[in-house]
Amino acid sequence: MNEPPAVQDAADAESLPLDFATMVGTAQYVIDAGAALLDEEPEVATSQMRGFLGLLVPEAEGRLGSFSPAGIEEARRRMDAGPGPLGPVRYAHALARSVLALCAHLGHGQEPGEPESPQAWTPPTGTSVVLVAAGRYWDAVRVRTNVGERVIKRLGGSSGAVIQDSYGSALYWFVAPGSTDMWALPSKQVVPLGVATFVAVPPAHFTDRSRRIRWAVPLTARRYLTEAELLHDALATEIAATA
Structure with a gap:
């Protein structure tokens, strides 16, 4: 794994132009490192990302306005949440994604996830279920079956592909990486899965009900990711209905 870029001394930050190259490079390193951050010091990465956002948010507000599409409020929420x-x-x-998003809107680098489109990922071929790492092409959302079945009906054609795991009594949706970072739904019903987690993914043709792990909503070229906000709202509604 490549070493992270050298970080500019914070004492010089206010007197020098923003070092976007270092910010983008360091944030991308944090994202690419994934679970390997556990072997390093994630608190150091967090401190760096918070420092970058402390510089980027005022810059974005000054250039683009506080209601710009630059993800300013999302960055603030992530910083405040801990x-x-x-x-x-x-x-x-999550902080690194906000750094990349703000840098991109300020004209430096790309939005997180831009280099690889959702279509760049395909499920395993053959006849075996495979454990696939989340956090690169997609994040997953694990939902208890009793709630998930109602959510499938509520979303209808708006739902992306869904895996049913009868062993674990769960359904899995796929969403854009980082899009569930700040969710706060009850963990007994909903568990977002990102970096350092894995999902048992069946081949695309595993759709019949005799299979314990299958595609409950089949994966197609046009049906893959679910819009995270729509999924969140559907989950919140169904969970509230059973409270």
């Missing part, structure tokens, strides 16, 4: 249930690695990952 690691919480995300844990140090996923929190550092």
Whole structure:
């Protein structure tokens, strides 16, 4: 794994132009490192990302306005929230995504996830279920079956592909990486899965009900990711209905 870029001394930050190259390079390193951050010091990465955001947010507000599409409010929410249930690695990952998003909107680098489109990922071929790492092409959302079945009906054609795991009594949706970082739904019903987690993914043709792990909503070229906000709202509604 490549070493992270050298970070500019914070004491010089206010007197020098923003070092976008270092910010982008360091944030991308944090994202690419994934679970390997556990072997390093995620708190150091978190401190760096928070420092970058402390510089980027005022810059973005000055150039683009506080209601710009630059993700300013999202960056502020992530900074204020702290690691919480995300844990140090996923929190550092979330902050890094905000750094990349703000840098991109300020004309430096690309939005996180831009280099590889969702179509760049395909499920395993053959006849075996394979454990696939989340956090690169997609994050997953694990939902208890009793809630998930109602969510499938509620979303209808708006739902992306969904895996049913009868062994674990769960359904899995796929969403854009980082899009569930700040969710706060009850963990007994919903568990977002990002960096350092894995999902048992069946081949695309595993759709019949006789299979214990299958595609409950089949994966197609046009049906893959689910819009995270739509999924969140559907989950919140169904969970509230059973409370």
